[in-house]
Amino acid sequence: MSAGLPGILGQVLVAFGAAIFVVAALGLLRLPDVYARASAVTLAAEAGTVAILLGALLLMPSVGNGLKVVLAVALQVVGCAVGGMMVVRSGYLTGARLAAGTARDDLARDAGAGRLPRRGDG
Numbered sequence: 001m002s003a004g005l006p007g008i009l010g011q012v013l014v015a016f017g018a019a020i021f022v023v024a025a026l027g028l029l030r031l032p033d034v035y036a037r038a039s040a041v042t043l044a045a046e047a048g049t050v051a052i053l054l055g056a057l058l059l060m061p062s063v064g065n066g067l068k069v070v071l072a073v074a075l076q077v078v079g080c081a082v083g084g085m086m087v088v089r090s091g092y093l094t095g096a097r098l099a100a101g102t103a104r105d106d107l108a109r110d111a112g113a114g115r116l117p118r119r120g121d122g
Contacts, residue, residue: 006058013055020048032099034091042084049076 024044031037050073057069092107 006061010055010058013051013058015055017048017051017053017055020044020051024048032101034096035088036099038084038087038091042080042087045080045084046077049073 021044024040027040027044028037031040053069053072053076057065098105
């Protein structure tokens with residue numbers, strides 16, 4: 001384990017990443033619709049995991065660990081973005097309701113034009 005400033009910074013980053021996950025868990029309970037909840041989880045998965053991985057790298061620095069962290073961060077960012085969009089799109093296509101205060105529904109135009117299937121369309 002690294003001592004000194006890198007060790008302290010590593011511990012702070014790991015704790016910060018864990019705190020991001022806690023805030024996202026609260027968001028799952030408090031946010032009004034599936035779209036906002038999916039956004040909270042996707043953000044936590046990206047930012048929280050990146051912070052934890054960078055903190056772990058500072059705690060156990062090596063070239064091998066650095067390469068693993070770079071690969072894990074790249075896969076996490078790409079995977080979370082794609083996965084989050086798939087969850088939100090699935091929710092929309094199965095008819096999940098928008099929150100009452102939602103001002104715009106950009107996909108409604110595509111659904112009205114027949115470009116997006118809705119539940120029961122076969």
